[in-house]
Amino acid sequence: MLQTNLERCPLVAILRGITPDEIIAVSQALIDSGFTIIEVPLNSPRALDSIRLLSQHFGDRALVGAGTVTDVAQVDAVASAGGRLIVSPNCDTEVIRRSVALDLVSLPGCCTPTEAFAALAAGAQGIKLFPATMISPATVSALRTVLPPVPILAVGGIDTADFARYLAAGADGFGTGGSLYRPGCSADEVRARAEASVQAVAQALAPVETKICE
Known part of the structure; x- marks a missing residue:
């Protein structure tokens, strides 16, 4: 599910601070x-109400x-609110196992190889490299050489100008919040x-795909 959605668009919209009154119009614009x-994010006002509305209106068109x-x-x-995606700022194996269950x-x-491997062992379907401001493209490249082929997303302080370098290093996508x-x-x-x-992101992907094809 995660991989399929990332192949369609390798971006995760992070709507921190959104309210239920806004969620439908903003999500429609995103889709x-x-x-x-x-x-x-759960520290948004009435977040579960927004997730419930998201699921009801867009659950068949997006991973929410x-x-x-x-x-x-x-x-x-x-x-219970209908959400199908659990994103965390940390690697808590109990949260991961409950999500998988x-x-x-x-x-x-995750910010280290130890956290990433612990997350995958607990059943995580992908890795959120967070905060990405602490994780350079060179570090992403090094992680990619040892991690299994699971989606890796760079999140936290990433802007469009960073896309090409992280994709070339092996990232599969990005979480975008305040810039969105x-x-x-x-x-x-x-x-x-x-x-x-x-x-x-389409422009950033083009040279990566060309290099792979060559």
């Missing part, structure tokens, strides 16, 4: 722009769920930013 993965998930009770709450996609935050949405942004503003991000 219209090509996004297929949407995350509502929660970010900043830090304990098992939160995993259960997200599942509920047939949810687990994307834990901030509280108070209109759906039209998000649409323009989303379209620019999708275009930027």
Whole structure:
């Protein structure tokens, strides 16, 4: 599920601070722009209500769920709201195992090889390299040589200007938050930013794909 969505668009929209009143219009703008993965961090206002609305309106068109998930009770709450994606800022194997047990996609935050391998052993379907400002493209390349072929996403402080270097190093995608949405942004503003991000990642992917084909 995660891999398929990343192949369609290697970007995760992180809507930190969004409210249920905004979620439908903003998510529609994202999906219209090509996004297929949407995350509502649990420290957003009434986050579970937003996730419930997301699931009801877009669950058949996108992988939707929660970010900043830090304990098992939160995993259960997200599942009850219809979310299918569990994104964490850390590597908590109990959170990962509970997510897998509920047939949810687990994307834990990792910053070291030890954390990444522990996450995969617990059943994580991908690795969120976080915060990416601490993890250079050279480090991504080194990790890629030892990790199995699972999706790796760079998240935290990443902007469109960074896409090409991280993709060339072996990253599979990115989480994009503040450069895409901030509280108070209109759906039209998000649409323009989303379209620019999708275009930027497509341009960044082109030389990578050409190099692979050669």
